[in-house]
Amino acid sequence: MSDKGSKGLAKDPGSEPTPGMDPFTDTLQRLREAFGSGRTRPAEFRAAQLRGLGRFLRENKQLLQGALAQDLHKSAFEGDVSEIIICQNEVDLALKNLHAWMKDESVAKNLFTQLDSAFIRKEPFGLVLIVAPWNYPVNLTLVPLVGALAAGNCVVLKPSEISKGTEKVLAEVLPRYLDQSCFAVVLGGPEETGQLLKHKFDYILFTGSPRVGKIIMAAATKHLTPVTLELGGKNPCYVDDDCDPQTVANRVAWFRYFNTGQTCVAPDYVLCSPEMQARLLPALQSAITRFYGEDPQSSPDLGRIINHKHFQRLRDLLSCGRVAIGGQSDESECYIAPTVLVDVQETEPVMQEEIFGPILPIMNVRGLDEAIDFINRREKPLALYAFSNSNQVVNRMLDRTSSGSFGGNEGFMYMTLSSMPLGGVGNSGMGRYHGKFSFDTFSHHRACLLSCSGLEKLNAIRYPPYSEWKQQLISWALGKQSCTLL
Amino acid sequence: MKDESVAKNLFTQLDSAFIRKEPFGLVLIVAPWNYPVNLTLVPLVGALAAGNCVVLKPSEISKGTEKVLAEVLPRYLDQSCFAVVLGGPEETGQLLKHKFDYILFTGSPRVGKIIMAAATKHLTPVTLELGGKNPCYVDDDCDPQTVANRVAWFRYFNTGQTCVAPDYVLCSPEMQARLLPALQSAITRFYGEDPQSSPDLGRIINHKHFQRLRDLLSCGRVAIGGQSDESECYIAPTVLVDVQETEPVMQEEIFGPILPIMNVRGLDEAIDFINRREKPLALYAFSNSNQVVNRMLDRTSSGSFGGNEGFMYMTLSSMPLGGVGNSGMGRYHGKFSFDTFSHHRACLLSCSGLEKLNAIRYPPYSEWKQQLISWALGKQSCTLL
Numbered sequence: 075m076s077d078k079g080s081k082g083l084a085k086d087p088g089s090e091p092t093p094g095m096d097p098f099t100d101t102l103q104r105l106r107e108a109f110g111s112g113r114t115r116p117a118e119f120r121a122a123q124l125r126g127l128g129r130f131l132r133e134n135k136q137l138l139q140g141a142l143a144q145d146l147h148k149s150a151f152e153g154d155v156s157e158i159i160i161c162q163n164e165v166d167l168a169l170k171n172l173h174a175w176m177k178d179e180s181v182a183k184n185l186f187t188q189l190d191s192a193f194i195r196k197e198p199f200g201l202v203l204i205v206a207p208w209n210y211p212v213n214l215t216l217v218p219l220v221g222a223l224a225a226g227n228c229v230v231l232k233p234s235e236i237s238k239g240t241e242k243v244l245a246e247v248l249p250r251y252l253d254q255s256c257f258a259v260v261l262g263g264p265e266e267t268g269q270l271l272k273h274k275f276d277y278i279l280f281t282g283s284p285r286v287g288k289i290i291m292a293a294a295t296k297h298l299t300p301v302t303l304e305l306g307g308k309n310p311c312y313v314d315d316d317c318d319p320q321t322v323a324n325r326v327a328w329f330r331y332f333n334t335g336q337t338c339v340a341p342d343y344v345l346c347s348p349e350m351q352a353r354l355l356p357a358l359q360s361a362i363t364r365f366y367g368e369d370p371q372s373s374p375d376l377g378r379i380i381n382h383k384h385f386q387r388l389r390d391l392l393s394c395g396r397v398a399i400g401g402q403s404d405e406s407e408c409y410i411a412p413t414v415l416v417d418v419q420e421t422e423p424v425m426q427e428e429i430f431g432p433i434l435p436i437m438n439v440r441g442l443d444e445a446i447d448f449i450n451r452r453e454k455p456l457a458l459y460a461f462s463n464s465n466q467v468v469n470r471m472l473d474r475t476s477s478g479s480f481g482g483n484e485g486f487m488y489m490t491l492s493s494m495p496l497g498g499v500g501n502s503g504m505g506r507y508h509g510k511f512s513f514d515t516f517s518h519h520r521a522c523l524l525s526c527s528g529l530e531k532l533n534a535i536r537y538p539p540y541s542e543w544k545q546q547l548i549s550w551a552l553g554k555q556s557c558t559l560l
Numbered sequence: 561m562k563d564e565s566v567a568k569n570l571f572t573q574l575d576s577a578f579i580r581k582e583p584f585g586l587v588l589i590v591a592p593w594n595y596p597v598n599l600t601l602v603p604l605v606g607a608l609a610a611g612n613c614v615v616l617k618p619s620e621i622s623k624g625t626e627k628v629l630a631e632v633l634p635r636y637l638d639q640s641c642f643a644v645v646l647g648g649p650e651e652t653g654q655l656l657k658h659k660f661d662y663i664l665f666t667g668s669p670r671v672g673k674i675i676m677a678a679a680t681k682h683l684t685p686v687t688l689e690l691g692g693k694n695p696c697y698v699d700d701d702c703d704p705q706t707v708a709n710r711v712a713w714f715r716y717f718n719t720g721q722t723c724v725a726p727d728y729v730l731c732s733p734e735m736q737a738r739l740l741p742a743l744q745s746a747i748t749r750f751y752g753e754d755p756q757s758s759p760d761l762g763r764i765i766n767h768k769h770f771q772r773l774r775d776l777l778s779c780g781r782v783a784i785g786g787q788s789d790e791s792e793c794y795i796a797p798t799v800l801v802d803v804q805e806t807e808p809v810m811q812e813e814i815f816g817p818i819l820p821i822m823n824v825r826g827l828d829e830a831i832d833f834i835n836r837r838e839k840p841l842a843l844y845a846f847s848n849s850n851q852v853v854n855r856m857l858d859r860t861s862s863g864s865f866g867g868n869e870g871f872m873y874m875t876l877s878s879m880p881l882g883g884v885g886n887s888g889m890g891r892y893h894g895k896f897s898f899d900t901f902s903h904h905r906a907c908l909l910s911c912s913g914l915e916k917l918n919a920i921r922y923p924p925y926s927e928w929k930q931q932l933i934s935w936a937l938g939k940q941s942c943t944l945l
Contacts (some may be wrong), residue, residue: 081939110835112859151930159937181878190869190875197861199884276885284683289679295673298690300889303683321915328922365923375923463912476582476903484575485912490937491577493566494906499584500661504685506904517860519891521879525869530706536749537713538760553874 096464098270100256102201105228109200114226117172123223126251127216128165131158134247138212139237145211146333147378147407152547156333158211160490164217166507167327167492168224175224175513185551186536191524196517198226199300200276205267205290207282208237208380209336209430213306214246218279222514227277228256232270235263236380246358248555268293275299277516281338283428284453284501290378300479301359302505302515304338304499306428311341312445314462315350318482322461323357327365329459329485333413334377335432339457339479341430344436345445351416351436358434359399362412370460371402371409379408379431388431391415394424395435442467448475454478454500457486492552562612563907570936571921576909581902583611584685585661590652590675592667593622593765594721594815597659599689600629603664606897607803613641617655621765622650631770653678660894662901663805666723667691669838669886675791680914689723692840696726697830697856699847700735702868707846708742713845714870716797719762720817724842724864724871727814728820731832736801736821744784747797756787756794764793766814767914773816776800779809780820785889795835821870827852831859839863842871863887 113119131138138158142148150158151509166173178193202222206215215233222229231248233241245259251478262272280290281304294301313322330341346354366373379385385408392401392410395418400411418425424435439445449458458477460468468482478498479488488494497506507515536548563578587607591600600618607614616633618626630644645655656678665675681687698707715726731739751758764770770793777786777795780803785796800820803809809820824830834843843862845853852868863883864873873879882891892900921933934945 087910097572115858116776147924154930154934155937159934163938181876183878184876190872191867192873192879194880195857195865197884197896200861287683288680291683292677295676295680298669298672298676298688298886298889305683317912318915321912324915324918324922326736348717352767363920367924368832373924375925420926461912465909468909472580472907472909476585477905479906480580480908482907482909483912484908486574487575488577488906488908490571491566491569491908493568494577494908495579496906497904499582499903499905501683518884519880519882520862520884521873521881522857522866522867523865523869523873523876523879524853524857524867525872527702527706527846527868530709533709537709537746537754539758540760 076156096269097266098260101260102230102273105201105230105256105258109198109228114198114228114256115252117176120224120226121169123252123257124165124220124284126253127223127248128162128169130248130251131165134243137243137247137402138240138466141237141243142212142238143235145208146336146380146553147376147471148333149374152375152377153212157210160213160218161216163492164220164509164512168220168513171510172224175510176226185554187523187525189526189529189532191522193522195361195520195522196225197511197520199516199518200227201274202227202277202279202516203230203232203270203275205232205278205282206234208240211237211240211244211332212283215240218281218512220442221507222277222279222516223252223257224513225516227413227516229258230270231257231259232267233259233261235261238423242491253410253484266323279305279505279507279515284503287503293521295526299339301498302507303503304496304505304507305456305501305503306338306430307498307502308342308425308428308451309339309401309455309457309459309477310445310516311344311459312442312449312461313344313346313350313354313391314442314464314467316463316467317350317461318463319350319353319357320360323361324485324538325461325485326459327358327361327412330434331362331365331432334379336377336380336430337486339489341434341457341459341485342455343425344434345439345448346436347440348438351438354436355398355414355416358414362399366412369531370400370411371404371407376412376432379410382408384408384431385410388429388433391424391431392431393428394418394422398436400432446471454498454502456498456502457481459485466498476500570939572908572910574911576907578907580907581610581898581907582905584903585612585903586615586900587612587662587664588615588617588660590663590665590667591616591619593619593625594723596622596625596629596690596719597668598905600625603666603892603897606892607664607901608637608642609898612617612903615655617645617652618644618646619933620891650883662686664890664892664900665689669888672888680906684921687882687892689839689881689888689892690884690888691723691815691892693810693813693840694724694730694840694842694844694862695830695834696844697827697834698729698731698735698739699845699849699852700845701730701848701852702735703848704735704738704742705745708739708746710846710868710870711844712743712746712797715819716750716752716761716817719764719795721762721765721815723873724874726819726842726844726870727840728810729819729825730833731821732825733823736823739821740783740799740801743799751797755785755796756789756792761774761797761817764795765843767793769793769816770795773814773818776809776814776816776818778790779803779807783821784889785817794899812930827855831856834860839883839887841883841887842866844870846918861885
């Protein structure tokens with residue numbers, strides 16, 4: 075047996091217990107042992123886990139809707155379309171494609187390897203940690219889980235302690251549907267998460283702010299753990315002069331105020347000319363009234379801010395610039411009205427931090443180029459939107475900027491497409507998932523070359539000493555690479 | 561470079577949905593000394609093809625190559641978009657304080673962590689091509705001479721200074737007895753009676769590494785080779801036996817022409833031995849039995865795997881080169897390089913009209929609207945990736 079105290083490359087058992095109590099050591103050890111036993115490798119096991127997850131969603135739909143209502147005042151319908159159905163779709167997609175995704179991928183061979191078997195094998199990393207946020211607490215916990223399970227990993231889920239209703243359901247009910255030797259939910263706040271992160275994981279997927287993303291990545295560095303970080307930023311929304319204000323207002327308002335603005339890919343601020351602003355404001359008011367009624371606070375389709383801390387933060391933002399629409403708030407309900415701010419300065423807080431609420435500031439620019447410059451001076455956002463009747467304008471914005479994703483004359487509709495990757499760039503994150511991208515993210519792609527043990531005479535050509543003809547032959551054969559298409 | 565179309569659903573049928581590959585921006589490539597041209601320029605190909613501006617930091621240890629890359633290469637590229645920077649650990653540390661949009665590093669796990677820590681400060685994504693001890697399992701059921709040829713060649717190529725070279729052999733004592741004369745035979749055939757005078761055997765990069773390797777020669781017992789010549793940084797192709805797991809030669813990546821043999825009593829013990837250690841960059845298994853090779857493949861993890869073969873897969877641009885766990889993260893070569901150095905941006909372009917169709921998704925949500933939307937969304941499951 076290895077000497078556990080030895081230095082160098084002998085592996086430690088996967089945990090570094092801190093002095094005093096570490097509540098995670100036993101759980102992680104158990105999961106590691108289960109992974110080491112090979113339990114999660116067979117397709118049948120993974121499919122059973124996915125089916126279990128599917129049953130969890132179906133059998134606890136009302137429980138989950140209730141939790142989402144409790145946490146975010148989400149209507150049952152909104153909980154369905156933005157969380158539960160999305161998760162179910164991911165489960166179904168994974169079940170349907172599991173064998174295809176797991177299959178070894180053959181690769182093109184060259185002259186040297188014609189008789190060999192060359193392929194890429196997808197393997198689970200091992201112990202995966204998913205740290206989820208509170209804004210779509212079901213979706214952003216379970217969609218990654220689908221990928222991690224499909225890829226054959228053992229998974230530790232750390233749901234957000236802020237969305238307490240959902241946390242409870244995930245901690246108490248979900249494990250019953252999965253093999254608990256390979257899956258665990260751990261609870262806690264920043265301090266517990268910090269303790270958890272001292273342990274070694276084989277992959278970490280984190281969704282949250284860039285600030286905490288750095289903390290996660292720093293912890294991952296200590297164990298050379300690869301990460302996917304789904305972060306945030308301020309998602310610009312450029313509105314060209316050449317567009318129909320009402321159409322734009324409908325789309326922008328819907329994507330901004332959905333889930334009370336607590337969406338990482340929501341349009342964060344609008345860039346448009348003063349003339350466009352004058353046309354947009356009444357259109358936005360009209361859209362808001364049509365969507366949420368004269369008294370949005372009583373609309374069943376408008377949610378609430380997650381907690382008082384964020385409510386205060388948002389209420390403070392209401393004093394930036396000038397309130398053009400909305401601006402009302404009600405502390406007892408953590409309610410903030412769908413709001414539009416104008417005359418904001420770039421240096422004000424509302425243009426400095428990710429808003430993550432139902433407040434939409436409008437900043438004026440004198441055309442597309444100024445908008446592009448404005449955007450490119452700032453951190454790369456998770457999403458970027460451009461509205462214009464002109465394809466040229468939309469494509470120019472697309473070509474001259476960078477962002478995790480891009481919507482032309484549309485909001486984050488692409489989130490409904492499992493064929494699209496969800497991921498950031500620069501400050502908004504690294505890596506991606508959804509659909510097959512999840513499976514690939516949570517898999518190590520191992521290059522494999524299986525040769526036969528005979529035919530050594532053929533191989534002899536490559537051994538030294540290298541006569542002149544041998545050198546020419548080998549160089550020629552190697553140069554034939556360029557004919558091999560990937 | 562082409563936009564990749566993606567499958568659409570009911571909501572987006574009339575839209576244009578695709579993934580656009582974009583350069584990250586400013587890419588840093590930090591290269592090592594063992595294949596100083598390959599490991600600097602192959603990443604460069606990918607970074608350039610993906611449209612990035614590139615900073616190359618070649619190894620200061622391989623001075624000859626560093627000079628050519630610094631003085632000659634820039635003349636062939638647009639120097640407003642490309643630069644070579646020079647220096648040792650201290651200068652590299654200074655360089656890393658700056659923000660890059662992607663970093664590809666090839667080197668040791670220890671330095672890999674330093675690179676990743678620096679990258680963390682700017683949330684810079686990284687590909688780390690690291691190292692480890694690549695196990696080479698030799699089953700009882702095989703032809704010793706064939707195995708010896710293959711293992712020797714891949715071990716002593718570039719004087720063992722190859723990140724994917726077999727680092728140590730695991731085999732039974734019986735196999736070891738058959739392997740040793742076969743290894744000696746291979747070494748003599750390849751490098752002659754006096755390997756030091758063979759034109760096909762290289763030298764150790766510098767004195768520091770020479771000393772390091774010479775010290776390793778005192779581990780276990782020298783069965784083949786063991787000669788060294790400090791004046792040339794020459795170490796003979798060497799095989800060590802009777803080594804303990806705790807000895808330095810079994811603790812650090814050897815990166816030289818020394819091959820220790822450790823005894824195991826069969827495949828399962830070999831698998832356990834391997835799995836107790838960090839995941840290596842490469843893993844090799846030699847056996848006449850496909851079952852044995854596949855079992856080793858199934859029960860272990862490594863960057864890459866060779867069955868009855870060494871790192872021949874490195875010649876295939878269709879194969880990714882990358883580690884896992886302590887041996888690294890990310891991958892490159894061929895198209896994988898292009899994809900590594902590109903941001904894959906999800907794009908959905910809708911038309912600005914047809915707002916009446918869209919109206920279906922806005923609140924307030926009547927009963928029929930809810931049902932229609934839920935139904936349409938559920939049709940996802942028909943969409944294959």
